[in-house]
Amino acid sequence: MPLPDVPLPTPNPPPVVVPELKSSPRGMDRRRFLGYVLAAPTLVVAARLAVDTTQPQVAGAAIPSLPEPSDLFDLGDLQDLAASPTSGLISIMVNSNGTASFALPRAEVGQGITTSVGMLIAEEMDLPLSDVVVTLADARPELVFNQLTGGSNTTRSLYQPVRIAAATARARLLSTAAAKWGVPVSSLTTRNGVITSSTGKTATYGSLATASAASQPSSLSVELKPASEFTLIGTSQNRVDALASVTGTKVFAMDLEVPNALPTMVCRPPTINGTVRSVANLNAVKNMPGITDVVTISTGVAVRGATFGQCIDAVDALAVTWGPGTEDTQSDATVLAELKKAELPLLAPPLNLLASTVEGDFTFYFRSNSPLETNCAIADVRANRAEIWSSLKSPIIAQQTIAEKLGLPQSAVTVHVMTGGGSFGRHLFFDAASEAAEISQKLGKPVKLMWHRTDDFRHGRTHPMATSRIRASFAAGNVLTFEQRHTSVSTDFTHGFGEMISSQLAELPFGNLGYAETIFELTQNVPYNFGITSQLLNEVDMGFHTGSMRNIYSPDVCTALELIVDQIAKGMSMDPYKFRRQFLKDARSQAVLDKAAQVGDWGRNMPAGTAQGIAFHAEYKGVCAALVEIDCTPQTVNRVVAEACTGPRVTKVVFVVDVGLPVNPRGLEAQMLGGIMDGIAQTLTSSLHFANGIPLEGSWDNYFYTRQWNVPPEVNVIVMPPTTGQPGGAGEFGVAASMAAVACAYARATGTIPTSFPINHNGPLGFTPTPVIPPLPESPTDGLSNTF
Amino acid sequence: MSTHTFKVNGQTVSVDVEDDVRLLWVLRDLLGIHGPKYGCGLDVCRACTSHINGRAFTPCSVPVSDIKPTDEVTTIEGLPATVGKPLHPMQEAWLSLDVPQCGYCQPGQIMAAVALVKEVQSKGRSITEADLDGIRNICRCGTYPRIREAIVAGEKDM
Ligand code: FES
Ligand code: FES
Secondary structure, X not given: OOOOOOOOOOOOOOEOOOHHHHHXXXXXXXXXXXXXXXXXXXXXXXXXXXXXOOOOOOOOOOEOOOOOHHHHOXXXXXXXXXXXXXXXXXXEEEOOOOOEEEEEOOOOOOOOHHHHHHHHHHHHHOOOHHHEEEEEOOOOXXXXXXXXXXXXXXHHHHHHHHHHHHHHHHHHHHHHHHHHHOOOHHHEEXXXXXXXXXXXXXXXXXXXXXXXXXXXXXXXXXXXXOHHHOOOOOOOOOOOOHHHHHHOOOOOHHHOOOOOOEEXXXXXXXXXXXOEEEEOOHHHHHOOOOEEEEEEEOOEEEEEEOOHHXXXXXHHHOOEEEOOOOOOOOOHHXXXXXXXXXXXOOOOOOOOOOOEEEEEEEEEOOEEOOOOOOOEEEEEEOOOOEEEEEOOOOHHHHHHHHHHHHOOOHHHEEEEEOOOOOOOOHHHOOHXXXXXXHHHHHHOOOEEEEOOHHHHHHOOOEEXXXXXXXXXXXXXXXXXXXXXXXXXXXXXXXXXXXXHHHHHHHHOOOOOOOHHHHHHHHHOOOOEOEOEEEEEEEEEOOOOOEOOOOOOOHHHHHHHHHHHHHHHHHHOOOOHHHHHHHHEOOHHHHHHHHHHHHHOOOOOOOOOOEEEEEXXXXXXXXXXXXXXXXXXXXXXXXOOOOOOOOOOEEEEXXXXXXXXXXXXXHHHHXXXXXXXXXXXXXXXXXXXXXXXXXXXXXXXXXXXXXXXXXXXXXXXXXXOOXXXXXXXXOOOOHHHHHHHHHHHHHHHHHOOOOOEEOOOOOOOOOOOOOOOOOOOOOOOOOHHHHOO | OEEEEEEEOOEEEEEEEOOOOEHHHHHHHHOOOOOOOOOOOOOOOOOXXXXXXXXXXXXXXXXXXXXXXXXXXXXXXXXXXXOOOOOOHHHHHHHHOOOOOOOOOHHXXXXXXXXXXXXXXXXXXXXXXXXXXXOOOOOXXXXXXXXXXXXXXXXXXX
């Protein structure tokens, strides 16, 4: 249920004195926060965001490295900082049926934030979780940078303000009850949405909701429940949307019934960014069964019809003459050559008489960030207004850009954020929403636009191809230098991150870097005491559709780094685990590594062709370690599954994660499971082969994301108890250490250090590519002969 | 264009549409049954998995004219009714293990799991690791380990 429009609080709202609160059972000496009661027919409360940073503790070991920027101030801090001046109003409404509603200014794409944010509200209000209704807010331009879902930042940025708003609601309800009964607030207790007085009087929150409403906005000083009194935060809760998911009633964009929004698809060019020169048979295609409209647009030729099946047929029937794309002469090898040319020099001398040197040179191929739900959006564009429905992580930028494209004022474009069928970085962009708006405007009709799977791989966004070069030197039991040069096809940050960073550049400690380099600095670090360390990014600007994929740089940077860490350890004749333990910077890092080694039985005897690998990663104010076992024996590698990529199999994963404060350990575990599956895929099987202007992959039997036959039979995720008391990031956190540990295990099992990823990329192509003209493979017709 | 009549989730339906339109689009676009999801239209991702006469199939790869008037199509929406309960035991297992993430693949996963368990039960045995390895349904969120656990748990109550 959406929240009603509520007036903003005035800059200096008149203070409301609630003296009773001073003697509240929550104690007097804690920090107090300002919450707002907004003018509305029922109780509506709000709070602003605040910035907090934590400093890492530095443990003594080896040659300490200076703290890196990302140790002290990371991307999440920047997001918090950028959000704080505008974070006005995240508001909670208390309804007369006793529920609390919150329109979350973020996108739920599977990461479980509607559940974890609901838990924060339930905890602070003393309300059952089932009585908290979290919906996704429409684009709210006044929130500026505070409606961007990315960087695993949601729980981190909302942890405090959501609780302040919830505490304000509870305080207001308490003072209403106290006034009603003529008793002090201190004599009241709250539990399960009911207020009870010392004499046994009770009132539900619902019964007090209207009486607690304000006709004037006001502010209220509240304090937050101390962690020691948490009964919900930190406990494992099932997802609030799980029932809808398992019954098929969860509503995604393509499940919406918007009147007259008929299925629409686009015929796309044979190479990326190709353009339409002419269409020979537009009218003939318009007369195909079910088809209502055919129109040329900036990205191809759109068809609209009664069913998507008929749209697929129409797309394939179109006779289009295409102009060239932007990357028609590019293939994997030419892109790699461009990257090699752009690599920044390593500064330490390669040969050093006083120290030993190890070097590595790694390549990471393009990877598709396509979720299972393809790009899709509904658009209804009229003469003077437009309405859009899509899963959008940056809805404000989407609204601005689409309004500009349509020639409408931003306020005339309503953008509804739909729950997404996965994202992995894809929904930071609004390619489908923008395209749907263009088609709807051209046709003057509503459209339900869906990308075909094949297009989603070929024309959808991809994690940029990159190389990583490392040189490290060591002597006398110490690592003296560690240099890493990451060179990447440029990542598109024009979805809001870029703007957010530009707005904050002056505030940042590293001078005049561009925003890609800034993000690199804010996210990358060498977590070991390796003497003089330097990690630099250089980007090659090309015409690819890029984006992040469950993180931007970390999985690749960490994999290269951890493979070299194993080499340094070997050079120093040390065990990979003991070496890491000795050189990690702090006790919290050592604790997750120790736990992984202990639970995973590090060092146990493994048969030939199999091995363990261990890796560590720190990011998002959290630390994690992965221990994996891999089977690279010929009988496993050569096992045959029809239309599938088999190869080495990870047989066991132990993943230990410390996010500071796990709000919902079960949800956190789920995110780590997903990260592990991604890490396995990125090391072993999944990539796009870019050839003559377009990726060859066109289905999930070409793009080898982890499938059940690749899944480790044994996966154990261990969530560490709270350490910092502040929740860190989760959504992207599991990938880097998993990917690195699989690579390290593979190197140890085979005796060959992998240098390009995924390891099968340069082997024989595991599938037959479907044609690019016509662009869409026909749906099979033999489904009834494959039943089981 | 011709009229196609068959049963979906216990109801007889009739639709006027060309013979070659795949059943997935008839269900989703014409009948408004949205449980089966589109993930490829190529019989690959299995997000659309439903049952025909109790056996798993992918409606994206079946022309509607292949469906006979006597055929019973069951989508996730009709699964509980096949056991006469508010939820099928496999859905219960899914809930207790909190399997879904984004949820997009999950209707197909559950429909495939139910058919798989029935198939092995008809052979007089229970689910093996090899059976689980053979499941083709994609989950891009990577819920695979919990899916494996849930199938073994759900099997016990089937
Ligand atoms: S949509 Fe039917 S198998 Fe993918
Ligand atoms: S839960 Fe998202 S694809 Fe499976």
